[in-house]
Amino acid sequence: MRSPKDFFAPLAVGAPQPPRQIPVRPSRMIHFFDPGNEKMAAKVPDLAKKTDVLLGNLEDAVRADRKEAARAGLVSIAKATDFGRTQLWTRVNSLDSPWVLDDLITLVTEIGDKLDVIMIPKVEGAQDIHYVDRLLAQLEARAGLTEPLLVHAILETASGVANVEEIAGASPRMQGISLGPADLAASRRMKTTRVGGGHPGYLVRTDPVGEDLDEGRTTYQQDLWHYTVARMVDACAMNGILPYYGPFGDIRDVVACEDQFRNAFLLGCVGAWSLHPVQIDIAKKVFSPSxxxxxxxxxxxxxxxxxxxxxxxxxxxxxxxxxxxxxxxxxxxxxxxxxxxxxxxxxxxxxxxxxx
Ligand SMILES: CC(=O)SCCNC(=O)CCNC(=O)[C@H](O)C(C)(C)COP(=O)(O)OP(=O)(O)OC[C@H]1O[C@@H](n2cnc3c(N)ncnc32)[C@H](O)[C@@H]1OP(=O)(O)O
Ligand SMILES: CC(=O)C(=O)O
Ligand SMILES: [Mg+2]
Structure with a gap:
């Protein structure tokens, strides 16, 4: 445990001062793209005009044999693109993967001055953030960066949820946390096969009206993610960082996507992920107060x-x-x-x- 007095001291000689406040900038949608996918990469300059955050994804959804291409693609895109007011984030590979060290070394060294936030997947506890915190300080110092990179954790393991308060407060770099419903469901051994959203089997039923147990009983589908989102929101609020709903995988179902995003907005989240261009305007509408x-x-x-x-x-x-x-x-x-x-x-x- 670091002493509170040391919390704002750089973790490497020559690294920038850690932030004292998380900058509040619009981040209603974190739009994911695969930087190694030429079609998606070609859309980045246009997407930068209508998104709050563009995120070059290197982790899940990028095939193992395309990891290096995605990393190199992000470096080229970051160098070539004027993002205007839009923030550029990345999601690196998980800390136990064979790619993450090269992800961090390459990205901080090559485009550390263009990146705003680094998203870390599958965070289990404060120890994961401490590791990233020190490594980033070393890399920032070596690259001569003057602004500290911020860190965003994905809440997608059972132990991450159990430790969410300590994760939120683990470093002054912590910018926010997103719900990762797909990996979290697997980690908890939930019996769902969807990426976020509801499930028709998770419901409550009104009491029986007579002897017939099947007659006249309305059912109401419940929100599988309510507990986790609410806990994440509290952990973020108490640490002055920002909570986000994550992905909604049924791209075709724009109606239920809007509902899920709105639940998160009403509970305190500032944004959600968009996985496909159709989800950008949904997030923009929902996360802007009416x-x-x-x-x-x-x-x-x-x-x-x-x-x-x-x-x-x-x-x-x-x-x-x-x-x-x-x-x-x-x-x-x-x-x-x-x-x-x-x-x-x-x-x-x-x-x-x-x-x-
Ligand atoms: C659980 C998690 O970790 S969630 C986060 C990880 N997942 C992701 O990042 C997924 C990101 N999204 C995608 O990969 C894609 O949207 C998919 C695979 C879901 C669907 O892709 P497609 O089948 O190509 O969808 P579709 O045909 O509707 O695409 C229409 C156009 O939009 C483009 N497009 C689709 N998604 C995106 C995107 N996220 N960003 C930019 N462009 C996109 C397509 O390349 C296509 O371009 P074209 O008109 O030039 O051919
Ligand atoms: C968001 C994410 O990574 C997940 O749901 O697993
Ligand atoms: Mg995941």
Whole structure:
């Protein structure tokens, strides 16, 4: 355990100062692409104009015999592309794999100045983050980087979930955590075969109305991921880092994808992964507060004055606590609107309408 006094000291001579705050930048969708896939790589400059985060994936979904090509592809793409405001992230291979050491050495050395965040899969506990933390400091020092790279963990092992609070606080580099429902299901020995989303067999049923146990009993499908997402959100909030829902593998089912993303948004997540271009706009819509909610929140803040006491607005009691919730919505809306004129106009129009 490091002393709190040492927490912000660089872990290698010549490495940049560790961050004291995680920069808050839009990250409604983390869009995955395989940098070794020429068709996908060709789309990167256009995707950079409409995504918050582009992530060059080197881990699962990249075939073993394409790992080197993916790594080399990411280096070329990062060097050749102007990403504008869009962040560039990568997901390296897992810490027990034969590729991860070369992934980290190559990427930090070649494109450490272009990368914002390195996603680490299959994190089991704080020890995994400590290993990456020190190695990154050594590589940053050698590459002469002036800004520290941030680290994002995927929550996709049973022990990772059991240790999620210590993972979230393991390093000042920790930027956030994503749910990894596919590997997590396997690690827990859940009996699902899907990548995220629900399952029709996971349900509750209303009580029987008479002797017939089959008659008139409605069933309600439940969310398999509620417990883990809620726990991840708390672990992130208590450590000042950002929680994300991960992938939704049924690309065709854009309706259920939107539902799953919205559940995560309402529970506190700031974004989700998009695996296919059709999921980009879903994430953008869901993880931007709605104009109606923003207008309402602005009205509550205005009517609550200094934010203390209680008032009635349209039959609903508002007090110090509801103002805090409204501020969360308005702060997010303002951050997103600052780089999105269309969203800014929609928020202002809804605010004018509610005032009239
Ligand atoms: C559990 C986990 O770890 S999840 C994270 C790991 N998984 C991933 O990263 C998967 C990323 N996504 C993909 O590999 C692909 O989207 C697939 C395999 C799911 C589907 O790919 P395809 O069968 O090519 O889909 P589809 O035919 O609808 O694609 C349409 C076009 O979009 C492109 N495209 C598809 N996905 C992406 C993407 N993620 N980024 C950029 N372009 C993409 C295709 O190359 C195709 O291009 P074209 O019109 O020039 O031919
Ligand atoms: C996201 C991920 O890697 C998983 O679900 O396994
Ligand atoms: Mg995984």
């Amino acid at each position: 104009p109606a909610d923003v207008a309402w929140a602005r009205r509550v803040i205005a009517e609550m004055g200094d934010g203390t006491g209680a008032v009635m607005i349209d039959g609903k009691m508002q007090d110090d606590a509801s103002v805090k919730q409204c501020r969360v919505v308005v702060e997010l809306a303002d951050e997103l609107a600052a780089t999105d004129p269309e969203l800014a106009a929609a928020y202002d129009a809804a605010t004018k309408e509610i005032q009239s």
